[in-house]
Amino acid sequence: MAGATESTLVSEDTTETEAVAAGAVGLAAVLFALSLAAMFELVTITDPIAGVPMVALLGGLLVLLGLAVVGFGVGSRLGYVATDPRPTAGLVASGAFALVWFVVGGLVASQTLGLGTAGWVVASLVTGGAAFAMSALPREDIGSTLPAGALAAFAGIVFLTGVIGPSWVWDLGWEQQASFNAEFTIPVLTGFCSLLVGWAAAKAYGGFGARGRHIGAYVLVYLNALSIIAVLFLLVAFTVLKGLPGLFNGLAFGAGAGPEVTLVGVTFSLPLSWPFVMNGVALLNDVNGVLPAIAGTIWLVIGAVLFAVPLGVGAAVFITEYADRGRFTQVVEVATNGLWSTPSIVFGLFGLAFLVPRLGNQKSLLAGMLTLGFMLLPLVVITSRESMLAVPDEYRDASAALGVTKWQTIRSIVLPAALPGIVTGIILGVGRIAGETAPILLTMSGSVAPPGSQTVDVVGGFQFSLAPPFVTNPELMRATSALPYQLYSLITAGVGQSSNIGAIDEFRWATALILLVVVLGFYAIGIATRYYFRSKLQHE
Amino acid sequence: MSETRQTADDGQTTTDSEPDGVSAGTDQPLEVTSGETRERTRDAWVEHEFEGDAKLSVSDLDVYYGDDHALKGVSMEIPENSVTALIGPSGCGKSTFLRCLNRMNDRIKAASIDGSVRLEGEEIYQEGVNLVELRKRVGMVFQSPNPFPKSIADNISYGPRKHGDLDTGLLANLLGRSDDDAVDELVERSLRQAALWDEVQDRLDDNALGLSGGQQQRLCIARALATDPEVLLMDEPASALDPIATSKIEDLVHDLAEDYTVVIVTHNMQQAARISDQTAVFLTGGELVEYGDTDQVFEDPQSQRVEDYISGKFG
Structure with missing residues (x-):
């Protein structure tokens, strides 16, 4: 099936490779959810999960996913996997990869290696240009998997080796003392890389070509929509969780528990006392409120x-x-x-x-x-x-x-x-x-x-x-x-x-x-x- | 600008598109659809003799949409309690003519109307005409069914309620003056007239938009009948409907002609031949070319162009 370009009208039962690709997409989604959770501090990056520190887990998953995606691309190129790729990954994907790798190269050169302006510009141009060539020149299966997989694997190795560890702080060196810490950087990098490999894996699942692009776009759009809903939900949940203790302070039920009210000339006691919404702020109140x-x-x-x-x-x-x-x-x-x-x-x-x-x-x-x-x-x-x-x-x-x-x-x-x-x-x-x-x-x-x-x-x-x-x-x-x-x-x-x-x-x-x-x-x-x-x- | 000239010797009318380009002696109008024979229209072709009174008499009606001369010097008399079909190719002005009969063209800002339309001898294009009263007497049904997003019963009673003939408001209810019974009666009568009662009598309070297209159109007819008009104008009422719904509408039109004067625009010549007593043929350029007894117009048209149109050579 080397260079399989013909497509069949009826696809066979789910093949093993498809199952593995679908598993990779699912894993990317899990990784994305984990990064969101870490971003909102639902899990902390130092906490061990099943004995493995969170950072190491994220890094390991990223390396695994990156290698899997690269494996798909290479396997498809060598003809082990039947796919239907286009001659190139397209200008948009190539440009995006070039930009991403340009930034990565620049950051590594200037921040990690400490090179000067000339040094990081050259490094950026080299990595960006290489990424562009890597995705634009070869066939689509290589072009869209290799740069994405490599980035994920690279980020994973950076986490695993502790170059960016829990105590890592990136001091921007500005007058204003601005810095990024690991609690923010690691989730962001993980989320971004998981989106990228998720997209590449989804393309591989669709066998590249028109169907692959469709599935890739679908996965991206879906994950984004989900994350927006998740943010909204988190915001409300956050406020509710923080607000509940104060809200129900001194809540009491029972006949005559509440304040006296007069309705149509009849005075009676409410069977509910809810100080926070029934009181104002006064010296003698047990619980103050915002009525x-x-x-x-x-x-x-x-x-x-x-x-x-x-x-x-x-x-x-x-x-x-x-x-x-x-x-x-x-x-x-x-x-x-x-x-x-x-x-x-x-x-x-x-x-x-x-x-x-x-x-x-x-x-x-x-x-x-x-x-x-x-x-x-x-x-x-x-x-x-x-x-x-x-x-x-x-x-x-x-x-x-x-x-x-x-x-x-x-x-x-x-x-x-x-x-x-x-x-x-x-x-x-x-x-x-x-x-x-x-x-x-x-x-x-x-x-x-x-x-x-x-x-x-x-x-x-x-x-x-x-x-x-x-x-x-x-x-x-x-x-x-x-x-x-x-x-x-x-x-x-x-x-x-x-x-x-x-x-x-x-x-x-x-x-x-x-x-x-x-x-x-x-x-x-x-x-x-x-x-x-x-x-x-x-x-x- | 076009103009209509009366030639003294033979009483024929020649319609020209350009006043200077064609002399009075030239008998060929310039605007013709491809395939149309060129000929002069004659006054005699649009004379229709009938017994009884004319319900509507139109004379020298010109309509302009901006610079566009949509209707040119149309004169015709429409007899009472009959079905008059208006046929012709697209853009010939038949719908424009219909909308002149209840002054619906007033709602189009660019339209200007010149000429005379008389309803039972009373000029409707004069100062002080009460449009509410006119449109109560001359009802209209549109091409696409357009029931209001209200219940079936509310659709029917809408006109009379808004005219103040029937009052079902809260205040009337409180004062015991509500016309609920009269409304029920009106709804049933109108729906029966429109042959819709049997199909909808169990769901008069349902939204009218839930009806099928044919039922909606009959509901619109019932709604127009509820204001008790004398004339019913129909603008291609069956063009958006399937054959079964169309035949129901046609039967209905036939029955309505016993009590109402029906003027119906249609694209469908078989339909015009089936349901109408007299037929008016409008041809390209907004002129009325032939008007007469339906049998005569379809079997023995006087105009060559009308014969070509009816036999399907153009249009």
Whole structure:
């Protein structure tokens, strides 16, 4: 089968070589997962696994994989393995390999061997050029396996020989004292090399050629997508793990355990005591909590949504349905896009300089709501407009042909059809504004760690009188706290260290967790709403 | 710019594409599809004698899309309670003509319309015409089925509810003035008229988008009938449907002609011959070439071009 270039229509049962190649791909995936785990310190690189230190294990696996991949390439070239390679690995792969080896050569020459500028440039050019020639000139099976396998084997040997060991530190020699340590470098190198050999092994599994390239790309894309999900999951899990101890401090169940509340004139005790979300910060509290900040955040988001959504949707209706498409709509579009990319601190300054002096001349919940509403407005306009444009014109024609007026068509046909899109926009916007710190800092922040008695009660704050303005709500005019602001000031300003918050670290992480839960809660509400409206539009 | 000239001696109309390029004596229009015979159109070809009143009378209707002269001096009278088919090759202006009859062309900004369309003697292109009322009286069904993403019953009752004829809102319900029974009755009547009742009576609250293409189109017809129109305009209602659904629509059109004036655009000449009482043939350039009794137009066309078109020599 030397130089087998003919391909069969029906492939035989899985051959041994294919099984070994698939095993190599799987091993590369495991290695990649290990490197991720090491990066996030789920495992430390010095820990022994089955008696072997982690570094040695990683190095050994890399050498094994590198040799296996090179073995595949050589075996295919010599005709021991039936494959269908192209004449060359291609310019992109060659260029990538050249770049990688250029960097490797340069680093080894300058950092390990300590050569000067001329030395590392020459070494870089030699290794880079060799890698390019190695992958571009020979047939694809050699060209795509040899440089990858060699790199993995080289990295493995470096780990095994302890050139880069657990105590290794790369001092960059800059003024700023920057350095990379082994805890970071080893996982990164391992992850990169495992991706590279994984790709080469996947190509070998596909027998090179078009099918091999397809499988190689598939493995790369798949591993990357998985790693993104893993990062997201780790981030949430990290926050949850760190936040849980502080969150459930002093949790108690049972009749009469909780604080007394008055609902519709009836006073009773809640059967649950959850100090962290039911208390503020006060001297006499057993466990301090963030109730004022939670209430502040929730009311902020509600106020901003109530302010921005009607305005934004109305503006979008006007520019999509009524205004002639022309210069005016273009200007509005550019303005809304620009407003959406305006930094939040600018909105905050606007709120401080414009809203605060006009609304009672003090920082207040209302000023915060309006400032965040201004921030939310452009996204609501943009997404509402997009989703209204996506409503097919056939609906408008059909409605017009039935003799229904434009406004009724918009209200009964266009808006319902656009609602899922509008809700998506609101979800995205709420996700942004709920976590904003700067505008809150400037427009509504009160004390850093407010006591529970300072919780805003917007619903209960309404006061009615016979004289104008008839309805007032002092609660809206009060400075209060919000979760992101509280977190920010607890961390940066060091406030709270001195006050009576006991375990400050637990308190911070629990606050972060509560913020995450509140934002995700708004997300969940939004997604459920969107699902509801969408299911009304679709059959089944 | 083209213009239409009346020659004094024989009353014939000559349509030219260029005013100076061709003199009044030249009887060949310049714009023809390849394969078309060149000939002069005659007024007599578009005269259709019928008993009873004309529901719609169109005279000298010109439509421009920007600089494009889409419809040239079309005049025709459409009799009451009958099926009138409009046929012709693509781009001949038959859909444009149809959309002029309920002023749907107003929705296209580039379109300008010149001429007269009278619905029972009342000019619809004049100041102060109530488009809501006009479109209630002249309903329309489009080429591709376009039910709203609502329930079947809501689709039917949409027009009357929005006109304020029926009120099922929350307030009406609270005040005990809700027209729920009238709505149910209307839904059933309209669906029966559109021959859809038997197929959907068990799932009136399901989303209309779950129906098949043919059912959706009949739902659109039922929706148009629900506003109780006098005229029903249909723009190739069966072109997107399979043969079985098409034949159902054709039967339906035939039945509807007893109570309604139906004007139907179609690409399918057999369909026009099967279902229509009179046929108008539009040919390239936006002119009405021949209009008359369907049997006469298909069996003994007066125009050579119409004969060529019908026999499939071009278009």
